[in-house]
Amino acid sequence: SQPATEQAAAPAAEQKDVYRVAYIARAQADSFAAWMANAVIEEAAKYDNIKLEVFDGQASDDTENSLIENAITNKYDVIIVQPNNGEAQRPYVERAVAAGIKVITTNARISGIPGSSSVDADPYVQAKVNADLAVSQIPQNANVVVLMGPPGNFHADARRESWQKEFFEKRPDVKIVGEEIANWNKDEAMNYMETWVQANDKIDAIIAMNDNMAAGAIEVVKDNPNYKGILSYGVDGTAEATLLIQQGLMTSTSLQSAYDLATALLDTANKLVTGVEKEINMDINSPIITKDNVEQYIEMHKRAGAIK
Amino acid sequence: MNALNKSKLWANLKSKYSIYMVLLALFLVSWLANENFVSGENLKNISTQISVGTILAFGQTILIISGMLDLSSASVLALAGVLSVSAYKMTGSLVIAFLVAILVGVLCNVLNGLMVTKFKAPPFIATLAMMTMARGAALMYTNGQNIYQIGDYVVFGQGRILGLPAPIIFMIGLLVLTWYLLKHTVFGRSVYAIGGNEEAANASGINVNKVKMRAFIINGIFVGIAGVLFMSRINGGMPNGAIGYEFKALTAAVIGGTSFTGGIGTASGTLAGAFIVGFLDNIMVLIGVNSYLQQIVRGAIIALAVIYDIWAKTKKTKLKLGNVESK
Amino acid sequence: MNALNKSKLWANLKSKYSIYMVLLALFLVSWLANENFVSGENLKNISTQISVGTILAFGQTILIISGMLDLSSASVLALAGVLSVSAYKMTGSLVIAFLVAILVGVLCNVLNGLMVTKFKAPPFIATLAMMTMARGAALMYTNGQNIYQIGDYVVFGQGRILGLPAPIIFMIGLLVLTWYLLKHTVFGRSVYAIGGNEEAANASGINVNKVKMRAFIINGIFVGIAGVLFMSRINGGMPNGAIGYEFKALTAAVIGGTSFTGGIGTASGTLAGAFIVGFLDNIMVLIGVNSYLQQIVRGAIIALAVIYDIWAKTKKTKLKLGNVESK
C-alpha cells in the first residue's frame, strides 16, 4: 500500500482533504465478505485522505440497490460495490457513474460500465486452477460428488461452469454420482455427503465450489478408512482449508485473498479521487494452495489472527 | 374542563394512534440525527425501497385479519416475477408480462386457498408447503439461472409516474385499495368477522370459505404485482430473489397493529409499520452504525415499538389477565 | 362382530395415529425405492442429521401448545454456539462450554419470556425481534468470522454414546424429557390449559405468566444444547450457522400434529414430523432427484401429510364448518 502523502502532490479535478468512500459489502454475515470488509477497513486506516464507511447489503439485491441509491443521495466521492448479483446492481451503478461518482466494483466485477472501475479475482480462474490439478490427479473412471453454491449466484455459477469446461469436458470417464446445492454451507454439505456415502460404494473426489462446503464433506469421511486418500477441492483459501490441506485431508484450494483485494481497492480508490487515473480494471491473482505451499498461507492467517 | 378535554383527547390519540406516534417520534429523532434524512431524495428512496415489502404486507394484513397468513408470498413473488420476465422476453409485451405475474400469483394462492378451505390445512402449513414448492418451481423453470437483459421491463420498477418512482405509486394505489376493501366492502367486513370469530361468522351467514378464498386471491394479485416491481427494480429475473420478504411483510403488518389473534388490523397501520422499519434501516445506514449492531438495534426497536403500542392501547383496562392480544 | 371390532380398531388407529401411518408409509415407499435406505448406517445418518432441528422442535412444541412460538431459536442457537465454542477455546473445559451455551439460551429466552409476559408483546414479534438481535450479537462477537480449531469440542456432535452418535442420544433424551414434562407434570398440564383457553386457565388458578416463562426457559435449555451439537457437528463456531432451522423446527412440530390454535400437540408427534421430513430429504438425495424438483416434492408431501392427518382425524365428525384447527 502507498501512504497518502506520496499521492498528495498528484493533480486532481477537485482537491479535498478527505474523500468519503462508501464500501457496500455483499453481506456482512457471509464470512468471506466479512473478512473482506474487515481488510478494507484496516487498509483504509492507512490513508489519511480517505474516510471509509461500510454498508451491509445483507445478501439481498434490493437492499444492496437501496444502499447504492442512498450513497448517491449522500454524495460519496467513491462507492465501492461488492455486488450481491452483478446484473441486479448494474443500473444502480450506472446511475452512480452518471451522478459523477467514482465507482469501483469488486468480487465480482460488473463489467461493461464505461466510467466505472473494477478490482476482482476471476471466479472462473479460481476454479480453473483447481480443475487443472484435478485433471491429472483424479483416477480413471472415478466417482465424484459436486457441491454447489446458491443458484443464480455469480461466483457459484462461474466456478461450476469452469469445472465443467476445464475438467468434466476433458474427463468424460469421470462420473458425477451426486450433485446438490449446499448454499455455501458446511452443515448442508455434511448432510449430503453422509447420504452419498450410503448410496455409493466408492467416491474418489469431492468437488466443492467453496472451502466451507468442501470442509463439510471432508468432516464426514475424514475418520473413515474407506475414504482415506479421497481428493477434495475448494475455493477461497480460508483458514480452515489451509489447516485441512496441512493435515493432508484436503487436496487444494485457490486463494481469494481479501487482503490483496483490499489493498488493490484502496489503491484504486485513491488513484481515482486524486485524479491519477480515470478508470482502472485489474485482477488479483488466484494462487493455488496445496500441501507444498500451504505453510505460507497458514502464516498469513496467523498474522491476521484467524489461526492461533 | 378544557384541560380535561385536552388530556382526554391526548389519551385517545395516544391509544388509538400510538403506532403513528412511534413513527413520528422515529422521524423526528432521525431528522435530528442526520440532516440528509429529511431530504426529498432520501425520503423518496426509503419509500421506493419499502414498496415491494409493503405491497406484500397489505396482502398479509388481509389474511392475518381473517386469522390466516401467507408464508409463501416471497417465493410466489419470485415465481411470478421470473415467469413474467420470461413472458416479456418472449412476447415483448409489458401488458402480457404484467398479466402473467398476476395470473401466477393468483393461481398459487388459489392453491393455498384450496388447501385451507377444502382440505382444512392450517394456513401456516399450507403456505409453508407453497413456499417450498413455488421456490422450487422458479428455480426449476430458470434452471437456477438469472434472466438478464430485460430491457424495457425495468419501467415498472425504475420508471416514474407523476414525478414519483413507479413503485411508490403502486404502493399508494394498493394502500387505498386495501383500505377501501377492508373498510367499505362486504368482503372486508367479512374478513374482520371471520378473524374475530370464525364460528360466529359462519353462524351469521357469512360464507367463510368463499371469503377466505377471496382473501387469498387478492393476496395473489398483490404478490404478482410485487413480483413485477421486484424483478424490474433489480433488473433481472432472479429465481432466488426476495428471500425473507415474507417476514418483512409480516413484520410490517404486525408492527402496524394487525394481530395474529385475528379480527384486528388496518392498511394504514401496516404502512406505518413498514415505514418504521424503513426509517430505522435508513437512519442507521446514514449515521453509519456497524452493520451487526444495526441488527441488534433493529430488533430492539421493533420490540419496543410493539410493546409501546400495546401498552398505550391497553393501559386503560386494567384486567390482570394478559389480554388476548398477547397470544 | 370380530370383523366389526377390527374395522373399528383400524378406524381408531387411523384417526389417532394417522401421522405415524404417514411416517410408516413413507418408510416403506423409501425402502422399495432404494435398497440403501434401510441400512443401519443410513438410518443413523438421518437421525443424526435431524437431531439438532428436532431438539429445537421439542422446544417449539411446548411453546406452540401453550399458544406461543419461537422464531429466534436458530439465531439464539448460533449465539449460544459461538459463545460456547469460544468459552471452550478460552478455558479448555467442555463442562464450562456446555454450561455457557445453556446459559446463553436461557438468558435470551428469559428476555423473550419477559417481553411476552410482562410487556404483553405477541410471541411472534417478541421472538422475531430476538431473532434479529441474537444473530446480530453472534456476528458482532465473532466479527463475522468463523471460529476454527475447536479440538475436543467435537465430541458433543461427533462422539458416540452406547455405540450411537451422541446427537441421537441427546435427541432421545430430550424427547423423553419433553414427553414427561407434557404428560406427567403440573407444568405440562398447565401448558395445555393455557393454550386451550388462556383466560379460563387463569381463572382456574394457573399462574399463566409463570408457566409461559418456564416454557421459554425450557426452550432456552433445548436451544443451548442444540447450539453445542450444531457447532460441534460442523467442527467450528459459525455465527451464521443454522439459518432457517427455526422453520425446520416449526415444520416438524406442525406436521407432527401440534396446532397453532394451541392446546394440542405431543413430543412423539413432533419426532414423527421430523422423521417425515428427514426420510423425504434423504430418499430424494439417494435416488438422485433434481435438487429443484426436490423442493417441489418436499412442499407437496408436507402438505399432503398434514392434509391426510387432518382428514383422518375429522372425517367422522362431518361438521360443515371448518374445524377450529384450520385457523
Place this chain on the structure above:
Amino acid sequence: MNLDIKLRVSNVEKFFPGVKALDKINFAVRKGTVHVICGENGAGKSTLMKVINGIYKQDAGQILIDEKVVDIKNPIEARSLGISMIFQELNYMPEMTIEESLFVGNWPKDRYGKVDWKEIRKRTLQLLEKENLNYAPETKIKDLTVSDIQMLEILKAISYNSDIIIMDEPTSAITQKEVEVLFKKINELTKRGTCVIYISHKMDEIFRIADEITVFRDGCVVDSRPKEDYDMETVITQMVGRKVESIFQKEDIEIGEQVLQVYGLTDAAKFKNINFQVCKGEIVGFAGLMGAGRTEVMRALFGLDEYQAGEVLIKGKKVNIRNVRDSIDQKIVMLSEDRRRFGIIPVRSVRENVSLSSLKKFIYKGRLHAEIENQTVADLCKKMNVKTPSYETSIEALSGGNQQKVILSKWMVTDPDILILDEPTRGIDVGAKHEIYKLMTMLTKQGKAVIMVSSELPELIMMCDRIYVMAKGEITGMLKRDEFTQEKIMAYATAIRAQ
C-alpha cells in the same frame, strides 16, 4: 297435507363420535305459534336446531318447510328460507362494534355496493331506541357484559323478519326486566304469523309462552302436545324419565360464625364501597339488574381483577388475594357466568378440565399419578351426574349443562370453604338444577359458605338465607329470608342508594 304447518322435522338422525345425538326425530311447528322444546342437558335440542339452521348436516331424515323438502346447507341458505337463530352459546366477535355486529353477514349496501355505514348507524339507533336501550353504537362487544350481548343477539335475530325464529335458551343470560321485553316481542311476532321455536330450562317461562311443547329425552322425542294437555309435573317426568319435585325445599341449616367479611371494596369504574359478610352454612344471594356490578365485585374478590380500596377478611384474618391461586389457597372458588370464556378449556378432555385447579393433589412420587387422577375425576363426575361418553372426551363435545357440571366438579376437587356461584344454574335442566341446589345444601351442611349471584329471583328467594341487592355498582339493600319478596328486591335493584 296441513297448510298450517310451517316446519316439519321428519326422521332426522345425527351422529357424533360415540354418541347418537338425534334418533329419528319427528315433530311439526305450526304457523304463528310458540313451540317449546324441553329436555335434559344433552337431550339433543341444540343439535337439532343447528341442523335446522344449516350448521350441521343430518345423517338421515328430512327437514320440510311449508311441507316441501329443503336441503339447508349453511346458515346463509337457512336465512334465505326465512330461518334465523339465537344460539345457546354466546358466540361473538369481541373486537366488533355494536352497530356492526347487528348487521354481520347482512350489511346494508349503497348504490355502489359499498357498505353503507350511515345506514347502519341510522338503523342501529332506530333499533336501540325502539327497544329503549341506550348503548353507544360504536361500543366494542368485548366491553359489554354477557347480558348486553345476549340482548343484542335477540335484537339481531328478530330484526331479520324471519318466518321461523329459533331461540336456544335466550333468557339464560338476561334478567327479569329483559325477559318481559322479550316475551312482548314474541307475542308481536306470533301475531304476525312468525313461528318461534323456544328452548328453555325455565319451567315457569315455558308455561307462560308455549302453544305447544315437545319433550326430548336422549335424542328421541318423548311426546309432543299442545300446552293445555300438559302440566309441569308431566313435562318434568317425561324429561327426566322419573318423578322430580318441581319445587325445591330448602333445609334448615345452622348458621355459624362469619367466614368472609368484605369492607369498603371499591374500584372507581365498576363498584364502590361494597360491604358484606358471609357466614358458615349460609347461602348469601346477590340480586340486581344486568350491569349492576355483581360479577365485577366477585371477580375482584376472587383475584381476577384488581381493586383500588377495601379489606377482605377470611375467618377474621385479613387476606391479600392477588390472584386466583391465592384465592384457591384461601379456599375460595368462583364459578364464572361466562362458561365459554372463563370456564372450559375446549380442546382438552373432561378429565383434564376437572383436575385443572388441583393438579398438585395428584402428584405422587414427583409425577402426576394417572390412577389417582382418574379415580377422583370418575368419582366426582358420577356424583355430579355428568353425562359424557368418556372422561377422555373433549369437553366441547358435551352439552352446555354437562359442561357446567364439569366445571363445578373442578371446583369441588379443590375442597373449598367459600363458593362464589355466578349464575350457577344458567342453561341447566331441571334435574341438574335440583342437583345443584342439593349440592349447595350439602355444602352448607358441611359448614361451607355459598355466595349465589343470580338473575332468577325465584331461585334466589328459594335458596338464600340473605340477599344483597346491587344497583349501579353499589349495594342498595340487604334482605333477610323472612323479608324476601320479588317486589322489595326489585325496588332496591332499581333504587339509587339514599345517602
